[in-house]
Amino acid sequence: MNESLSSFFxxxxxxxxxxxxxxxxxxxxxxxRIALLVAALGVVVAVCVxxxxxxxxxxxxxxxxxxxxxxxxxxxxxxxxxxGGPGKNVGINVAKENALPGTTDWxxxxxxxxxxxxxxxxxxxxxxxxKFGLYVSTPARDFQVEAYRMGWYDGKQGRLVWSSDRxxxxxxxxxxxxxxxxxxxxxxxxxxxxxxxxxPEGDYRLKLVSAAGHDRWVxxxxxxxxxxxxxxxxxxxxxxxxxxxxxxxxxxxxxKGYGDRARKVSFDRPYTGAGDGLFGxxxxxxxTLAERMGIPLAxxxxxxxxxxxxRFKGARGMIFPSHDEYWSSGMRTNTIALRDKGxxxxxxxxxxxxxxxxxxxxxxxxxxxxxxxxxxxxxxxxLTDTDEATQQWRQAPNPRxxxxxxxxxxxxxxxxxxxxxxxxxxxxxxxxxxxxxSQYPGLVRSEFDRVFSxxxxxxxxxxxxxxPVVIQGKDKSFANSTYYTTASGAGVFSAGTxxxxxxxxASPCWGKLPKETGKFATKVAENIISAFQAGPAAKAHxxxxxxxxxxxxxxxxxxxx
Numbered sequence: 065m066n067e068s069l070s071s072f073f074x075x076x077x078x079x080x081x082x083x084x085x086x087x088x089x090x091x092x093x094x095x096x097r098i099a100l101l102v103a104a105l106g107v108v109v110a111v112c113v114x115x116x117x118x119x120x121x122x123x124x125x126x127x128x129x130x131x132x133x134x135x136x137x138x139x140x141x142x143x144x145x146x147x148g149g150p151g152k153n154v155g156i157n158v159a160k161e162n163a164l165p166g167t168t169d170w171x172x173x174x175x176x177x178x179x180x181x182x183x184x185x186x187x188x189x190x191x192x193x194x195k196f197g198l199y200v201s202t203p204a205r206d207f208q209v210e211a212y213r214m215g216w217y218d219g220k221q222g223r224l225v226w227s228s229d230r231x232x233x234x235x236x237x238x239x240x241x242x243x244x245x246x247x248x249x250x251x252x253x254x255x256x257x258x259x260x261x262x263x264p265e266g267d268y269r270l271k272l273v274s275a276a277g278h279d280r281w282v283x284x285x286x287x288x289x290x291x292x293x294x295x296x297x298x299x300x301x302x303x304x305x306x307x308x309x310x311x312x313x314x315x316x317x318x319x320k321g322y323g324d325r326a327r328k329v330s331f332d333r334p335y336t337g338a339g340d341g342l343f344g345x346x347x348x349x350x351x352t353l354a355e356r357m358g359i360p361l362a363x364x365x366x367x368x369x370x371x372x373x374x375r376f377k378g379a380r381g382m383i384f385p386s387h388d389e390y391w392s393s394g395m396r397t398n399t400i401a402l403r404d405k406g407x408x409x410x411x412x413x414x415x416x417x418x419x420x421x422x423x424x425x426x427x428x429x430x431x432x433x434x435x436x437x438x439x440x441x442x443x444x445x446x447l448t449d450t451d452e453a454t455q456q457w458r459q460a461p462n463p464r465x466x467x468x469x470x471x472x473x474x475x476x477x478x479x480x481x482x483x484x485x486x487x488x489x490x491x492x493x494x495x496x497x498x499x500x501x502s503q504y505p506g507l508v509r510s511e512f513d514r515v516f517s518x519x520x521x522x523x524x525x526x527x528x529x530x531x532p533v534v535i536q537g538k539d540k541s542f543a544n545s546t547y548y549t550t551a552s553g554a555g556v557f558s559a560g561t562x563x564x565x566x567x568x569x570a571s572p573c574w575g576k577l578p579k580e581t582g583k584f585a586t587k588v589a590e591n592i593i594s595a596f597q598a599g600p601a602a603k604a605h606x607x608x609x610x611x612x613x614x615x616x617x618x619x620x621x622x623x624x625x
Contacts, residue, residue, distance in 0.1 A: 155288050156265045158215075159358035166217025167224055169210070170269055172279050172338060178310075179235075180278035181207060182334040184250065185270070186428045188301050189285035189365045193261045198282065200255040201236035201334075204274035209258070211284075213266045214348060215355035221348070225263050231256050233274065239311030239333070246318050247328040247433070248311025249426065260286055265363050267299060267351055269340055281339040288362035292378030295361055295597045297351060300388035302366040302395075302421055304341030305329045305434045315390075315419075315436050327442070328424070331432045346386035346562075349569035350412055353589055354383060359597045367431045370394035370423055379407050381596035386413035386565040387511075390421045390436060393452060400469050403554045408596035411558045412565050412589065415474040415511040417466040420454050458519075467519030471546040472558050474513050475619055479533040481543065483507035483561070483581075486530050486614075491595070491605045492547065492557070493528075496587045504581040508533060509563030509574060512543035517615035522548050522556075524609035529560070544614060549607040553600025557592050564589070 183200035190196050200207060208230055212222040236252040263286050270282040285299050306315040310333045318324030335341045354361060360380075368375050370392045376382070382402065388411070396417060403409055419436055422445070426432035436454045437443035440461055446453035450461040458465040458473070467473040482503035485493065508531045515527055525548035533543050545560045567577055567585035595601050 155290065155294060155360070155362055158355055158361050161213075161223075161264055161266075162216045162218075162355050162358065164217070164223055166215075166220030167212075167222055168220050169224065170212035170214070170222035170271060172271070172281070174277050175280050175338060176276075176278035178336065179203070180276065181233075181272050181274040181280050182310075182339060183255070183270075183272050183280070183282050184332065184334045185282055185284055186254070186332075187284070188331055188367055188431075189287040189299075190260055191289060192263060192265055192286055193259070195257055195259045196284070197254040198256050198258060198270070199236070199250065199252040200231070200233070200272055201250070201252060202233040202272075202274045202276075202278070203235050204233045204276040204278070206230045206233050207272055207274045209256070210271040210273065211258075211263065212269050212271060213264060213286075214269060214351060215266060216352055221352055222269070225268075226258075228256065228258070230275075241312060242328070245328050246313040246324050246326045247330055248313055248326070249330040249332040250311070250334065251332075267297070267343065267347075267363060269343075272339075280334075282334070283340045283343050285363055285365050287364050287368060287375070289375065290378070291362035291364070291376045293360060294379060295354070295359055295381040295383055295593065296376055296379050297354060297361055297363050297383045297385065298369060298388070299343065299347060299363075299365045300384070300386070300390075301331075301341070302390040302392070302423075302434050303388055304335065304343070305331055306390045306419075306421075306436060307342060308333070308335050310334050310336045315438065325438075327437045328433050328435045330426055331434075332426050332428050342387060346413065346565055350383065350385035350565045350589065353568050353586065354593055357590060357593060359593060366390070366392075366395060367423070369398055371431065373398040373401065376402055376407070380599060381408040381410060381593070383593065384409070384411045384413065384416060387562060388413060388416045389418045390434060391417040391419070391457070392421050392423055394423075396457075396464075396469070403469065403550060403556065404552050406552045406554050406600040408554050408601050409556045410592050410596055411470060411556075414513045414560050414562050415477075416470055416513075416558070418456060418474050420452075420457050422452060422454060465516070465519040467516055467521050469522070469556070470513070470558050471522060471525050471548045471556055472513040472515050472544055472560050473519055474511060475541060475543075476535045477511040479508060479510065479512055479535065479543070480506065481508040481531055481533045483529055483543075483545075483563075483584075484531040486527055486610075487608075490526065490528060490547070490608075492588050492591050494591055496584050498584065504578075504584045506574070506577045507563045507567055507581050507585060508543045508561045509566075511562045513558065513560035514542055514544045515546060515611065515615045517617050519618070521611060521615065522550070523611060524548060524607045525611050526607040527610055527614040530614055539619075541619060542614070542616070547605075547607055549602035549605070553602045555596065555601030555605060555607070557596075 181202040187196040209228040211226040239248045240251045265288050268284040273279045313326040422435040423431040424433040440446045440453040440455040443453045482505045485498045485502040488498045528545040531543040
């Protein structure tokens with residue numbers, strides 16, 4: 065994305081009451097004392113046994129929690145996992161999950177200033193049942209955490225899965241900045257440990273609510289161990305981190321400007337603004353749509369795509385919901401390998417896989433730092449491994465244009481134009497009522513992609529739209545959506561606009577859109593998701609190549625910002 069719009073996007077940006085550690089000092093607790101005290105604590109022990117508390121666990125770190133008078137613990141109602149045979153993990157039943165009662169209480173009511181309450185988790189994603197730490201800063205005397213699984217839920221988009229006791233608040237340390245690298249992190253003390261036991265797979269917003277009434281989110285993905293037979297919804301967490309300016313800098317700029325931009329960004333800090341990165345802005349609408357459809361879904365992030373490709377073995381499709389700009393070598397290699405095994409890929413945004421990054425460790429664990437110098441000459445890695453230098457993928461020293469697996473690639477930002485249909489008979493447009501030349505106002509928005517004649521474009525490729533745009537008030541170009549198929553049978557769709565995901569929501573991120581635009585974008589997305597979930601799309605829907613008619617050379621624009 066170009067620097068002129070970076071500031072705009074940057075802004076948009078198991079506890080249990082019967083834990084014996086709350087009754088006694090864990091350092092002196094042992095089996096003998098439990099035996100001596102069991103008579104006096106009979107009632108407590110009975111309750112603890114009922115809730116499955118492990119009375120012999122004396123190693124866990126704990127926190128001081130304040131009682132919540134008159135509030136019973138939240139009753140978690142989760143359908144049991146389906147049986148898929150010995151050793152087979154078939155994951156969550158999305159339709160059953162979304163039939164459970166939903167709520168809109170996940171929405172923020174009063175975020176207040178940034179430091180009123182904010183936090184981060186020491187894990188970007190966890191397996192079901194894993195524990196993670198929460199790091200929270202607030203001047204309020206105490207706070208509470210509520211975990212909401214996000215989905216359809218009859219239009220309410222969230223379900224309360226868990227809530228904590230009151231936890232004592234504290235104002236944590238100021239941001240720590242790495243000199244010359246301009247990487248900000250929050251060197252905080254852990255506020256509490258949370259178990260995800262009983263939490264279904266999916267995307268979560270953890271809502272922090274202070275005693276003063278301020279609230280803010282922390283995102284978390286409860287990832288799938290297996291994606292077999294399912295479509296995988298990928299959270300673009302590397303891109304979220306790149307745009308996060310908490311602590312003074314992000315990949316686009318620092319306090320002084322572009323020169324003191326961050327060369328590395330950390331997950332060890334809150335997200336600015338509402339606290340959930342780019343999830344609500346770029347991903348929730350498509351997640352809501354997919355869950356409403358009730359198709360078999362699995363869940364993952366940039367991190368699993370980078371280093372744990374085995375999780376995606378046997379997947380039917382991959383859903384990249386919107387803005388997924390920052391990609392590592394592992395992400396790209398593994399995605400192409402999945403495509404070449406017949407896994408369909410759906411990219412519902414633009415500017416995808418544009419910047420090359422590396423993942424590095426932080427004091428809290430592996431893959432907690434995203435490295436992106438944006439300039440190979442600055443990146444020390446260019447001296448030892450040019451393949452891993454972090455400039456744009458299409459640039460020297462080893463140009464690998466992203467169009468080679470997306471079909472299209474980024475040209476520019478700051479546009480607003482109607483989406484113009486080319487061939488209305490293509491299967492993706494079935495049921496939309498579109499005809500040749502149909503226009504859908506506002507669907508081409510902000511950043512856009514197009515077909516380049518010099519981008520190593522895969523064939524056969526079908527250009528689905530050809531939408532005139534004007535760049536910086538003077539330069540004329542076209543935005544394209546594409547669909548191509550491969551020898552493996554995989555189909556690959558690229559929307560080529562950042563307007564698509566928001567258009568499928570009833571309240572689009574960029575304000576009101578014509579109803580026709582929303583209906584069109586929603587129906588096309590449904591057609592794609594359904595067809596891709598059915599298996600290798602090329603078998604039923606081979607691409608009809610029309611590349612020669614629409615491909616054009618690379619534009620004159622500089623892509624270093």
